[in-house]
Amino acid sequence: MMLMSTRGLTRQFAGLHAVEDVDFDLPQGQVRALIGPNGAGKTTFVGMLCGRIAPTSGTVVFDGQDISRLAAHKRINLGMAYTFQITSVFANLSVAENVALAARRRRHGGAVQDAVVRALQQVGLQDRLAQNAGDLSYGHQRLLEIAMGLAQHPRLLILDEPTQGLTDSEIAAFKALVRGLADTTTILLIEHNMSVVMETADVITVLNSGRVLAEGSPQAIHADPAVQRAYLGTGG
Numbered sequence: 001m002m003l004m005s006t007r008g009l010t011r012q013f014a015g016l017h018a019v020e021d022v023d024f025d026l027p028q029g030q031v032r033a034l035i036g037p038n039g040a041g042k043t044t045f046v047g048m049l050c051g052r053i054a055p056t057s058g059t060v061v062f063d064g065q066d067i068s069r070l071a072a073h074k075r076i077n078l079g080m081a082y083t084f085q086i087t088s089v090f091a092n093l094s095v096a097e098n099v100a101l102a103a104r105r106r107r108h109g110g111a112v113q114d115a116v117v118r119a120l121q122q123v124g125l126q127d128r129l130a131q132n133a134g135d136l137s138y139g140h141q142r143l144l145e146i147a148m149g150l151a152q153h154p155r156l157l158i159l160d161e162p163t164q165g166l167t168d169s170e171i172a173a174f175k176a177l178v179r180g181l182a183d184t185t186t187i188l189l190i191e192h193n194m195s196v197v198m199e200t201a202d203v204i205t206v207l208n209s210g211r212v213l214a215e216g217s218p219q220a221i222h223a224d225p226a227v228q229r230a231y232l233g234t235g236g
């Protein structure tokens with residue numbers, strides 16, 4: 001079953017085709033990596049999935065429902081969670097308060113405090129509950145954002161460059177976290193770190209100049225000459 005699909009999804013900015021005519025299918029339970037050069041349209045694409053950016057044309061379907069015009073907060077209630085490429089935690093609130101705010105954004109049966117503790121344990125920040133989020137290192141702020149997504153118990157978790165700024169040991173922990181989540185959560189991961197992509201993704205989609213250049217297993221994508229020309233050869 002497809003959890004998320006797009007057809008002909010397109011976004012123009014003043015004549016620039018940031019995303020152009022993208023047909024995309026994400027089966028339930030898959031870990032999908034979305035890769036491509038800077039400016040390829042990755043953030044714009046997921047922005048349309050989660051409702052932050054309105055498409056110029058095309059459709060977005062989640063769990064069989066056309067959500068192309070649904071407000072972002074309503075998509076959260078359907079079970080979509082999204083972390084931003086640019087860190088966006090509330091610096092003057094504690095770690096736990098940030099996660100509790102996120103948990104409350106999705107109206108959900110479970111107790112907020114349980115969701116907060118569990119999500120912080122999942123990312124390894126359980127010892128920093130009371131600390132001001134603004135005092136965390138950049139890498140820990142990224143992990144806090146992932147916890148904010150997890151506290152919503154999402155069916156689809158979208159992460160935009162979550163490992164940017166993480167140390168090697170934090171990246172190793174992130175890979176383990178994604179593998180552990182894969183049983184219960186469909187994941188769409190925008191990622192430039194190829195070891196994270198190769199070790200966590202079931203399938204990779206490559207965007208280039210707003211279009212899908214290639215899609216396939218990590219091995220197939222890594223060996224694809226067109227992908228190497230567009231991306232992997234140039235600092236990817």
Ligand SMILES: Nc1ncnc2c1ncn2[C@@H]1O[C@H](COP(=O)(O)OP(=O)(O)OP(=O)(O)O)[C@@H](O)[C@H]1O
Pocket residue numbers: 013016017018036037038039040041042043044045085
């Ligand atoms: N709000 C905007 N207004 C105008 N142009 C935009 C806007 N947002 C993105 N763009 C342009 O659209 C294209 C796609 O940008 P996008 O941020 O989606 O790429 P990306 O693949 O996420 O890149 P990166 O790897 O650097 O994060 C770029 O050319 C970018 O400059």
Ligand SMILES: [Mg+2]
Pocket residue numbers: 042043044085
């Ligand atoms: Mg981006």
